[in-house]
Amino acid sequence: MNTKKILTSITIGIIVLVAAFVAVFGSSLKNLKLDTDDTVVTTETPTQNNTAVETKPSAAVTTAPETKPSTPTQPAPVTTGYTLADVATHNSAISCWSAIDGNVYDLTSWVNSHPGGKAAILMICGKDGSPLFNSQHGGDRKPANILVKYKIGTLN
């Protein structure tokens, strides 16, 4: 086995590795940068600067949820309530909110991850998804545990 061949194989491997890494973490870093910019505009005093995750503002805190891009990696903490009219403005795969059993969830990042296909999630974007969710997953612990991670507030 000659050196050139070894180097070629390893180079290909490293290129693929880096490409996959950038494909995953590149968008996360971009979102992080955008959210950090939002923090400057919408919050008076940054609270925790120890980690990047802690500096991410919530969709609720920005008070402009209709313009807030979805943050697929970090669901927003629950801080406020929304009306069905608020939810109705997020009715697409680009921004998908749904009201389920009195709570509001930002399901944008879950659309493409749902094991049952994205069509099922898109059906409840912008509306009260309680009937469909409960008919499919009512009483199931796991879907409920996943759902809670996407909670952004309560339904007023």
Place this chain on the structure above:
Amino acid sequence: MNSKQYIGISILRISLSFVFLWFGFSQMSDAAQWIGFVPDWATSIMSAGMLVYLNGIFEIIAGLMLAIGIVPRYVALLLGIHLLIISSSLGFSAVGIRDIGLALATLSLFFLGNDKLALSYREISNE
């Protein structure tokens, strides 16, 4: 096997390695998004979050071995079986069907043999 066929195997191997590396990094990046894919029977072994992390590490290591071409046939066999198990738990959903296709494509690498760009390729005895 002619050179064009070797190129075909190289493309298949490298592109599939990208897929597994992407899956692996994505699971490490945000395990919560993948917890829904963990089958119920697996959660009796350990927590779903930990399974996702371990699965991510496994897919990154195996994906890198596939990309470099370190015993790619056997790595492909392992990854193919691994993905078949996962996809079988998803059923005939859009994601499940896609994963079955990827799993079978990965398994095909085991039967196709090594390509010339793989580190483990031997000129005389091609595994």
